[in-house]
Amino acid sequence: MKRPAGVIAVDVGNTAVKLSLCSNDLAVETEAADAANPDWIHRSFALDRSQWCESIVDWVREQTRSEAVSEAWQWRIASVNQRASDPLCKQIERSFPESTRRLISYRDVPMPIDVESPAQLGIDRLLSAFAAHNRYTAPLIVIDAGSAVTVDLVNAAGAFAGGAILPGLTLQTNALTMGTAALPMIDWQNSDVVSIPGRNTVGAIRLGVLTSVTASIDRLIAYYSQRLDSQRLHSQRSSETTQPPVVILCGGDAAVISPHIQSKHVTHTHLVCQGLLDLT
Ligand SMILES: Nc1ncnc2c1ncn2[C@@H]1O[C@H](COP(=O)(O)OP(=O)(O)OP(=O)(O)O)[C@@H](O)[C@H]1O
Ligand SMILES: CC(C)(CO)[C@@H](O)C(=O)NCCC(=O)O
Ligand SMILES: [K+]
Structure with missing residues (x-):
């Protein structure tokens, strides 16, 4: 073409x-x-x-x-x-x-997909995994912190292997605001220091929601890493040394959450667009 x-x-x-x-x-x-x-x-x-x-x-x-x-x-x-x-x-x-x-649909993305129903998979998840895989050696964990936060695994064979979906910072804060009389909305783009514990309402919400998102991410990284380890032990290639997964973070809230994620990671902006540009 x-x-x-x-x-x-x-x-x-x-x-x-x-x-x-x-x-x-x-x-x-x-x-x-x-x-x-x-x-x-x-x-x-x-x-x-x-x-x-x-x-x-x-x-x-x-x-x-x-x-x-x-x-x-x-x-x-x-x-x-x-x-x-x-x-x-x-x-x-x-x-x-x-x-x-x-x-663009999943059929356009030259990456093996190991989930039950590829047609149901969000194309943004697949494209960011594809872009990440073009730049780093699998296994990978790709995190997109947008409206929803997705934490996805690219296995050692380079296939998209599924992941987790949770509400992002703004959606979680919206849920608090809508479900209570007294809790205000938070501006996540202003980079206030988060005090531990929070000493006022806004500080408490910031600490709570930020921890909810970032602790979930750290836990999911631990889950996926354990799973990769046990797969390696059970595979014929157990003698091979497989690198621990490279963790790549992208999305509109990446800059806000990155300092609060304990696991080692790299941040990329616009990974979904990058995946689109990588297509032939
Ligand atoms: N100028 C902005 N306007 C709105 N949201 C912003 C802005 N800058 C950063 N954000 C943050 O970006 C997040 C949305 O990120 P992103 O643009 O990656 O989402 P999205 O692609 O629409 O989400 P999803 O792909 O999950 O539907 C919001 O949660 C918000 O906190
Ligand atoms: C999870 C979101 C909202 C993240 O943008 C998107 O990828 C989506 O709508 N996905 C469809 C469901 C799925 O990925 O399984
Ligand atoms: K996205």
């Missing part, structure tokens, strides 16, 4: 739509974390803003002014939120009729 002149990777989540724009001249293979990758332009569009669809189109037009988004451009869309991706796809079709659009 002819290589497209430019690729627009679109990660449609439950809180935001994230776009990475990469033109052909710049589409170089890179080992670098994408935050450090000057070759892409990345932008997040919150779904609670009105006109978010139009904002995306305007932004892409602005970024690609010099080179029209023609048939030589390809959109790669990964969605876990059809209510958002349906209108977005229509808008893209109307605004950029020449370009090609691919709605």
Whole structure:
């Protein structure tokens, strides 16, 4: 297949739509974390803003002014939120009729999948695991801290082996706020020091929810590591030395939770978009 002149990777989540724009001249293979990758332009569009669809189109037009988004451009869309991706796809079709659009499914991702029903698996989980596996040697644990937090295992054979899903920082705080009379909402982006124990309501919620998310992550990493160890013991290859899993963290809340995760890990931003750009 002819290589497209430019690729627009679109990660449609439950809180935001994230776009990475990469033109052909710049589409170089890179080992670098994408935050450090000057070759892409990345932008997040919150779904609670009105006109978010139009904002995306305007932004892409602005970024690609010099080179029209023609048939030589390809959109790669990964969605876990059809209510958002349906209108977005229509808008893209109307605004950029020449370009090609691919709605990415698990069949497009060249990675073995060892779960009961691959069609039910969130494509964001698979793509971030795929992007991580292109950069690190399996086994891997891939954590995406977004609206939901997912903690997924790529086994020693390099297959997506399933994982865990829990509510993210904002969803957990929303549950507290909605379920009580007195508890306020928390702004997770302000980087207040967390005092232990919390000495006021906001501090207590911050400590509680942050611990809920990060302790769960540490426990899941321990579970998966134990499982990898016992699989290795029971396999023929028990004599081989398998490295402990590399832990990779991404998602909108990665920077907030990273300092509170005890297990050794690396942080990557925009791993889902990276996975989309890695596809052929
Ligand atoms: N400017 C922002 N607007 C909204 N949320 C933000 C912002 N910056 C960081 N966040 C945090 O990012 C989280 C959402 O992360 P992300 O954008 O990765 O989610 P998502 O992809 O929509 O979620 P999911 O894929 O789980 O549906 C929210 O929980 C919020 O705390
Ligand atoms: C878990 C989320 C919400 C994380 O974004 C998404 O991957 C999703 O909607 N998944 C579908 C269910 C599954 O992955 O098994
Ligand atoms: K996500």
